[in-house]
Amino acid sequence: MTDYYEILGVPRDATPEQIKKAYRKLARELHPDVAGEAGEDRFKDVARAYEVLSNPDKRQQYDMGVDPTSPGGGAGGGFGAGFGFQDIFETFFGGGQPTGPVPRARRGNDALVRLDLELSEAVFGAKREIQVDTAVVCNTCGGDGARPGTHARTCDVCQGRGSVQRVARSFLGQVMTNQPCSACGGFGTVIPEPCTDCSGEGRVRSRRTISVNVPAGVDTGTRIKLSAQGEVGPGGGPAGDLYVEIRERAHDTFVRRGDELHCTLQVPMTAAALGTVLELDTLDGLQEIDLRPGTQPGQVMTLKGLGVGHLHSAGRGDLNVHIEVQVPMGLDEEQTALLQQLSVLRGEERPESRLASVQGGVFSRLRDKLSGR
Ligand SMILES: [Zn+2]
Ligand SMILES: [Zn+2]
Helix, strand or coil: CCCHHHHHHHCCCCCCCHHHHHHHHHHHHHHHHHHHHHHHHHHHHHHHHHHHHHEEEEEHHHCCCCCCCCCCCCCCCCCCCCHHHHHHHHHHCCCCCCCCCCCCCCCCEEEEEEEECCCCHHHHCCCEEEEEEEEEECCCCCCCCEECCCCCCCCCCCCCCEEEEEEEEEEEEEEEEEECCCCCCCEEEEEECCCCCCCCCCEEECCCCCCCCHHHEEEEEEEEEECCCCCCCHHHHHCCCEEEEEEEECCCEEEEEEEEEEEEEEHHHHHHHEEEECCCCCCEEEEEEEEECCCCCCEEEEEECCCCCCCCCEEECCEEEEEEECCCCCCHHHHHHHHHHHHHHHCCCCCCCCCCCCCHHHHHHHHHHCCCC
16 A cells, blocks of 8 residues: 655654645655656645545544555545445455564665865866765674574563564454554564663774775766665665765866866967967876967867866867967066057058957957856
Protein backbone atom coordinates (compact mmCIF):
# COMPACT_ATOMS: atom_id res chain seq x y z
CA MET A 1 0.00 0.00 0.00
CA THR A 2 1.24 3.49 -0.84
CA ASP A 3 2.71 5.28 2.18
CA TYR A 4 0.97 8.64 2.13
CA TYR A 5 2.83 9.84 5.22
CA GLU A 6 6.12 9.18 3.50
CA ILE A 7 4.97 10.96 0.32
CA LEU A 8 4.17 14.09 2.34
CA GLY A 9 7.22 13.59 4.53
CA VAL A 10 5.29 13.82 7.80
CA PRO A 11 5.27 11.50 10.84
CA ARG A 12 2.31 9.19 11.38
CA ASP A 13 1.08 11.32 14.26
CA ALA A 14 1.28 14.57 12.30
CA THR A 15 -1.28 17.23 13.15
CA PRO A 16 -3.68 18.51 10.44
CA GLU A 17 -1.61 21.73 10.41
CA GLN A 18 1.62 19.83 9.76
CA ILE A 19 -0.04 17.91 6.95
CA LYS A 20 -1.40 21.08 5.37
CA LYS A 21 1.99 22.78 5.62
CA ALA A 22 3.87 19.83 4.11
CA TYR A 23 1.37 19.62 1.25
CA ARG A 24 1.58 23.32 0.43
CA LYS A 25 5.37 23.20 0.35
CA LEU A 26 5.45 20.17 -1.96
CA ALA A 27 2.67 21.52 -4.15
CA ARG A 28 4.70 24.68 -4.68
CA GLU A 29 7.86 22.72 -5.54
CA LEU A 30 6.15 20.25 -7.84
CA HIS A 31 3.72 22.62 -9.52
CA PRO A 32 3.90 22.04 -13.31
CA ASP A 33 4.84 25.70 -13.83
CA VAL A 34 7.91 25.17 -11.65
CA ALA A 35 8.94 21.54 -12.06
CA GLY A 36 7.60 21.03 -15.59
CA GLU A 37 6.41 17.60 -16.71
CA ALA A 38 9.01 15.87 -14.58
CA GLY A 39 7.12 16.71 -11.40
CA GLU A 40 3.71 15.72 -12.73
CA ASP A 41 3.56 12.16 -11.42
CA ARG A 42 4.85 13.11 -8.00
CA PHE A 43 2.45 16.02 -7.91
CA LYS A 44 -0.44 13.59 -8.47
CA ASP A 45 0.83 11.32 -5.69
CA VAL A 46 1.17 14.24 -3.31
CA ALA A 47 -2.33 15.46 -4.15
CA ARG A 48 -3.75 11.98 -3.52
CA ALA A 49 -1.86 11.68 -0.23
CA TYR A 50 -3.22 15.03 0.89
CA GLU A 51 -6.76 14.13 -0.17
CA VAL A 52 -6.64 11.14 2.15
CA LEU A 53 -4.70 12.53 5.11
CA SER A 54 -6.53 15.87 5.25
CA ASN A 55 -9.89 14.16 5.63
CA PRO A 56 -10.32 12.77 9.18
CA ASP A 57 -12.57 9.88 8.05
CA LYS A 58 -10.34 8.85 5.17
CA ARG A 59 -7.24 9.19 7.30
CA GLN A 60 -8.69 6.93 9.99
CA GLN A 61 -9.61 4.38 7.35
CA TYR A 62 -6.13 4.59 5.86
CA ASP A 63 -4.51 4.18 9.28
CA MET A 64 -6.48 0.97 9.66
CA GLY A 65 -4.90 -0.34 6.49
CA VAL A 66 -7.38 0.59 3.77
CA ASP A 67 -6.58 2.97 0.95
CA PRO A 68 -9.79 4.97 0.49
CA THR A 69 -8.75 6.02 -3.02
CA SER A 70 -8.30 2.48 -4.33
CA PRO A 71 -11.18 0.75 -6.15
CA GLY A 72 -13.39 -0.90 -3.54
CA GLY A 73 -12.18 1.44 -0.83
CA GLY A 74 -14.85 3.24 1.13
CA ALA A 75 -14.58 6.55 -0.66
CA GLY A 76 -17.40 8.10 1.30
CA GLY A 77 -15.69 7.67 4.60
CA GLY A 78 -17.73 4.90 6.23
CA PHE A 79 -17.84 1.27 5.24
CA GLY A 80 -19.86 1.67 2.06
CA ALA A 81 -21.30 -0.87 -0.32
CA GLY A 82 -18.14 -1.04 -2.42
CA PHE A 83 -16.12 -2.24 0.52
CA GLY A 84 -15.05 -5.79 -0.27
CA PHE A 85 -14.31 -8.65 2.00
CA GLN A 86 -10.65 -8.53 1.07
CA ASP A 87 -10.44 -4.98 2.35
CA ILE A 88 -12.06 -5.84 5.66
CA PHE A 89 -9.75 -8.80 6.00
CA GLU A 90 -6.73 -6.63 5.35
CA THR A 91 -7.98 -3.92 7.65
CA PHE A 92 -8.11 -6.21 10.63
CA PHE A 93 -5.68 -8.97 9.87
CA GLY A 94 -3.36 -7.83 7.13
CA GLY A 95 -2.51 -4.38 8.34
CA GLY A 96 -0.16 -5.59 10.99
CA GLN A 97 1.42 -8.73 9.62
CA PRO A 98 4.47 -9.68 11.66
CA THR A 99 7.52 -8.74 9.61
CA GLY A 100 10.17 -10.30 11.81
CA PRO A 101 12.76 -8.48 13.86
CA VAL A 102 14.45 -5.39 12.43
CA PRO A 103 18.22 -5.87 11.95
CA ARG A 104 20.36 -3.67 14.20
CA ALA A 105 22.99 -3.15 11.53
CA ARG A 106 21.84 -0.67 8.90
CA ARG A 107 23.63 1.08 6.06
CA GLY A 108 25.17 4.41 7.03
CA ASN A 109 24.36 7.76 5.48
CA ASP A 110 26.22 9.25 2.56
CA ALA A 111 28.41 12.18 3.49
CA LEU A 112 29.33 15.34 1.58
CA VAL A 113 32.48 17.40 1.99
CA ARG A 114 33.61 20.43 0.02
CA LEU A 115 37.05 20.84 -1.47
CA ASP A 116 38.47 24.17 -2.64
CA LEU A 117 40.79 23.86 -5.64
CA GLU A 118 43.15 26.21 -7.39
CA LEU A 119 42.57 26.62 -11.11
CA SER A 120 45.81 24.77 -11.90
CA GLU A 121 44.57 21.75 -9.93
CA ALA A 122 41.39 21.67 -12.01
CA VAL A 123 43.44 22.07 -15.19
CA PHE A 124 45.92 19.26 -14.55
CA GLY A 125 44.18 17.15 -11.88
CA ALA A 126 45.59 16.76 -8.38
CA LYS A 127 46.00 14.44 -5.45
CA ARG A 128 44.67 15.97 -2.25
CA GLU A 129 44.40 14.90 1.34
CA ILE A 130 41.13 15.84 2.98
CA GLN A 131 39.92 15.53 6.54
CA VAL A 132 36.45 14.19 7.10
CA ASP A 133 34.39 13.85 10.25
CA THR A 134 32.32 10.72 9.89
CA ALA A 135 31.02 7.83 11.92
CA VAL A 136 33.39 4.87 12.06
CA VAL A 137 33.00 1.42 13.61
CA CYS A 138 33.51 1.51 17.38
CA ASN A 139 36.80 -0.24 18.09
CA THR A 140 35.81 -1.16 21.62
CA CYS A 141 32.81 -3.34 20.73
CA GLY A 142 33.56 -3.99 17.07
CA GLY A 143 30.19 -2.51 16.11
CA ASP A 144 27.79 -4.82 17.94
CA GLY A 145 27.16 -2.26 20.70
CA ALA A 146 27.73 -4.66 23.61
CA ARG A 147 30.38 -4.06 26.26
CA PRO A 148 33.38 -6.36 25.59
CA GLY A 149 32.76 -9.77 27.18
CA THR A 150 28.96 -9.34 27.03
CA HIS A 151 26.51 -10.11 24.26
CA ALA A 152 23.12 -9.07 23.06
CA ARG A 153 20.47 -11.53 24.17
CA THR A 154 17.07 -12.49 22.85
CA CYS A 155 14.27 -10.21 24.00
CA ASP A 156 12.13 -11.84 26.71
CA VAL A 157 9.02 -9.91 25.82
CA CYS A 158 8.76 -10.86 22.12
CA GLN A 159 11.00 -13.97 22.19
CA GLY A 160 13.08 -12.46 19.41
CA ARG A 161 10.22 -11.85 16.99
CA GLY A 162 10.53 -8.07 17.24
CA SER A 163 6.77 -7.66 17.37
CA VAL A 164 4.03 -8.51 19.85
CA GLN A 165 0.45 -9.58 19.21
CA ARG A 166 -2.34 -7.70 20.90
CA VAL A 167 -5.97 -8.60 21.08
CA ALA A 168 -8.29 -5.71 20.43
CA ARG A 169 -12.05 -5.54 20.55
CA SER A 170 -13.94 -4.16 17.60
CA PHE A 171 -17.47 -4.31 16.26
CA LEU A 172 -16.38 -7.44 14.37
CA GLY A 173 -15.39 -9.11 17.60
CA GLN A 174 -11.89 -9.79 18.84
CA VAL A 175 -9.11 -9.08 16.35
CA MET A 176 -5.37 -9.67 16.55
CA THR A 177 -2.93 -6.91 15.74
CA ASN A 178 0.85 -6.94 15.55
CA GLN A 179 2.87 -4.09 16.97
CA PRO A 180 6.62 -3.53 17.23
CA CYS A 181 7.94 -4.75 20.57
CA SER A 182 8.60 -1.74 22.77
CA ALA A 183 10.99 -3.65 25.06
CA CYS A 184 13.58 -4.19 22.30
CA GLY A 185 12.53 -1.51 19.83
CA GLY A 186 11.65 -4.19 17.27
CA PHE A 187 15.20 -5.58 17.08
CA GLY A 188 14.29 -8.87 18.75
CA THR A 189 17.38 -8.59 20.93
CA VAL A 190 18.37 -6.39 23.84
CA ILE A 191 21.87 -5.31 24.85
CA PRO A 192 22.00 -5.69 28.65
CA GLU A 193 25.34 -3.89 29.01
CA PRO A 194 25.86 -1.36 26.23
CA CYS A 195 29.40 -0.44 25.19
CA THR A 196 30.33 2.74 27.04
CA ASP A 197 32.38 4.20 24.20
CA CYS A 198 29.56 4.25 21.67
CA SER A 199 26.53 4.05 24.03
CA GLY A 200 25.57 0.83 22.28
CA GLU A 201 25.32 2.40 18.83
CA GLY A 202 28.26 0.45 17.45
CA ARG A 203 29.85 3.53 15.89
CA VAL A 204 31.65 6.65 17.01
CA ARG A 205 32.48 9.94 15.31
CA SER A 206 36.03 10.33 14.22
CA ARG A 207 38.20 12.55 12.05
CA ARG A 208 39.96 10.72 9.26
CA THR A 209 42.35 11.78 6.54
CA ILE A 210 41.44 10.52 3.09
CA SER A 211 43.45 10.95 -0.07
CA VAL A 212 41.41 12.01 -3.10
CA ASN A 213 42.48 11.74 -6.71
CA VAL A 214 40.99 14.80 -8.37
CA PRO A 215 40.82 14.22 -12.13
CA ALA A 216 41.65 17.02 -14.55
CA GLY A 217 38.58 18.89 -15.78
CA VAL A 218 36.56 19.06 -12.58
CA ASP A 219 34.64 22.29 -12.09
CA THR A 220 32.73 24.00 -9.33
CA GLY A 221 29.85 21.69 -8.45
CA THR A 222 31.52 18.49 -9.69
CA ARG A 223 31.05 15.68 -7.17
CA ILE A 224 33.61 12.92 -6.81
CA LYS A 225 32.17 9.76 -5.32
CA LEU A 226 34.27 7.71 -2.92
CA SER A 227 32.41 4.45 -2.38
CA ALA A 228 31.94 3.23 1.19
CA GLN A 229 33.88 6.19 2.65
CA GLY A 230 30.78 7.80 4.18
CA GLU A 231 29.27 7.14 7.59
CA VAL A 232 29.33 3.66 9.02
CA GLY A 233 25.75 2.61 9.81
CA PRO A 234 24.27 1.90 13.26
CA GLY A 235 25.17 -1.49 14.67
CA GLY A 236 28.33 -1.57 12.57
CA GLY A 237 26.31 -1.57 9.33
CA PRO A 238 28.01 -0.93 5.97
CA ALA A 239 29.27 2.59 5.31
CA GLY A 240 27.52 4.99 2.96
CA ASP A 241 29.37 6.82 0.20
CA LEU A 242 31.39 10.00 0.52
CA TYR A 243 30.92 12.76 -2.03
CA VAL A 244 33.58 15.41 -2.47
CA GLU A 245 32.12 18.54 -4.02
CA ILE A 246 34.57 20.76 -5.86
CA ARG A 247 34.73 24.53 -5.52
CA GLU A 248 37.18 26.23 -7.85
CA ARG A 249 38.84 29.43 -6.66
CA ALA A 250 38.94 32.36 -9.05
CA HIS A 251 42.34 32.97 -10.66
CA ASP A 252 44.02 36.36 -10.89
CA THR A 253 44.69 36.32 -14.62
CA PHE A 254 42.89 33.36 -16.19
CA VAL A 255 39.15 32.99 -16.62
CA ARG A 256 37.64 29.59 -17.28
CA ARG A 257 34.72 28.93 -19.66
CA GLY A 258 34.12 25.20 -19.79
CA ASP A 259 37.47 23.69 -20.74
CA GLU A 260 38.70 26.89 -22.44
CA LEU A 261 40.87 29.42 -20.64
CA HIS A 262 40.92 33.12 -21.45
CA CYS A 263 43.37 35.86 -20.54
CA THR A 264 44.05 39.41 -21.65
CA LEU A 265 47.49 40.47 -22.87
CA GLN A 266 48.29 44.19 -22.74
CA VAL A 267 50.43 45.29 -25.70
CA PRO A 268 51.80 48.81 -26.38
CA MET A 269 50.44 50.37 -29.57
CA THR A 270 53.87 50.46 -31.17
CA ALA A 271 54.47 46.75 -30.54
CA ALA A 272 51.04 45.91 -31.97
CA ALA A 273 51.80 47.99 -35.07
CA LEU A 274 55.37 46.77 -35.58
CA GLY A 275 55.02 43.19 -34.36
CA THR A 276 57.12 41.51 -31.66
CA VAL A 277 57.66 38.28 -29.73
CA LEU A 278 56.39 38.28 -26.13
CA GLU A 279 56.67 35.77 -23.31
CA LEU A 280 53.40 34.81 -21.68
CA ASP A 281 53.35 33.24 -18.20
CA THR A 282 50.81 30.42 -18.64
CA LEU A 283 49.87 27.58 -16.28
CA ASP A 284 52.24 25.47 -18.40
CA GLY A 285 55.13 27.90 -17.87
CA LEU A 286 56.47 30.59 -20.21
CA GLN A 287 55.14 30.48 -23.77
CA GLU A 288 56.27 32.60 -26.70
CA ILE A 289 53.61 34.68 -28.37
CA ASP A 290 54.41 35.88 -31.87
CA LEU A 291 52.59 39.16 -32.45
CA ARG A 292 52.31 39.87 -36.16
CA PRO A 293 52.79 43.46 -37.33
CA GLY A 294 49.38 45.13 -37.38
CA THR A 295 47.89 43.13 -34.49
CA GLN A 296 44.45 44.56 -33.69
CA PRO A 297 42.82 45.29 -30.31
CA GLY A 298 40.48 42.43 -29.36
CA GLN A 299 42.33 39.99 -31.60
CA VAL A 300 42.43 36.52 -30.07
CA MET A 301 45.44 34.28 -30.31
CA THR A 302 44.75 30.65 -29.52
CA LEU A 303 47.32 28.46 -27.82
CA LYS A 304 46.08 24.96 -28.63
CA GLY A 305 45.90 22.45 -25.78
CA LEU A 306 46.91 24.82 -23.00
CA GLY A 307 43.41 24.98 -21.50
CA VAL A 308 41.66 22.71 -18.98
CA GLY A 309 41.97 18.92 -19.28
CA HIS A 310 38.76 17.28 -20.49
CA LEU A 311 37.03 15.42 -17.66
CA HIS A 312 35.60 12.59 -19.73
CA SER A 313 38.12 12.31 -22.55
CA ALA A 314 41.78 12.77 -23.35
CA GLY A 315 43.21 16.11 -24.35
CA ARG A 316 42.76 19.66 -23.17
CA GLY A 317 40.91 22.79 -24.19
CA ASP A 318 42.69 25.87 -25.55
CA LEU A 319 44.10 29.02 -24.02
CA ASN A 320 42.74 32.12 -25.72
CA VAL A 321 44.84 35.25 -25.44
CA HIS A 322 42.82 38.42 -26.00
CA ILE A 323 44.99 41.31 -27.16
CA GLU A 324 44.46 44.67 -25.49
CA VAL A 325 46.31 47.44 -27.33
CA GLN A 326 47.40 50.28 -25.07
CA VAL A 327 47.35 53.71 -26.61
CA PRO A 328 50.20 55.87 -25.30
CA MET A 329 49.28 58.70 -22.93
CA GLY A 330 51.25 61.70 -21.68
CA LEU A 331 53.29 62.18 -24.87
CA ASP A 332 56.19 64.62 -24.63
CA GLU A 333 56.99 67.11 -27.40
CA GLU A 334 59.26 64.84 -29.36
CA GLN A 335 56.83 61.90 -29.26
CA THR A 336 53.95 64.14 -30.25
CA ALA A 337 55.96 65.48 -33.18
CA LEU A 338 56.82 61.94 -34.31
CA LEU A 339 53.23 60.78 -34.17
CA GLN A 340 52.05 63.86 -36.02
CA GLN A 341 54.63 63.12 -38.66
CA LEU A 342 53.32 59.55 -38.90
CA SER A 343 49.75 60.71 -39.23
CA VAL A 344 50.75 63.00 -42.08
CA LEU A 345 52.58 60.15 -43.81
CA ARG A 346 49.50 57.96 -43.47
CA GLY A 347 47.10 60.72 -44.51
CA GLU A 348 45.33 60.45 -41.16
CA GLU A 349 45.52 64.08 -39.97
CA ARG A 350 41.79 64.51 -40.49
CA PRO A 351 40.34 60.98 -40.42
CA GLU A 352 36.81 60.66 -41.64
CA SER A 353 34.19 59.24 -39.30
CA ARG A 354 33.73 55.54 -40.11
CA LEU A 355 31.40 53.26 -38.23
CA ALA A 356 32.36 49.57 -38.20
CA SER A 357 29.73 47.07 -39.30
CA VAL A 358 28.30 44.91 -36.52
CA GLN A 359 29.69 41.79 -38.19
CA GLY A 360 33.43 41.57 -37.89
CA GLY A 361 33.90 44.34 -35.31
CA VAL A 362 35.81 43.95 -32.07
CA PHE A 363 32.66 43.20 -30.12
CA SER A 364 31.45 40.42 -32.35
CA ARG A 365 34.88 38.74 -32.35
CA LEU A 366 34.95 38.79 -28.57
CA ARG A 367 31.40 37.57 -28.30
CA ASP A 368 31.93 34.74 -30.79
CA LYS A 369 35.01 33.58 -28.94
CA LEU A 370 33.31 33.55 -25.55
CA SER A 371 30.28 31.69 -26.85
CA GLY A 372 32.53 29.15 -28.59
CA ARG A 373 31.48 29.97 -32.17
ZN1 LIG B 1 31.16 0.41 21.14
ZN1 LIG C 1 11.24 -7.53 22.03
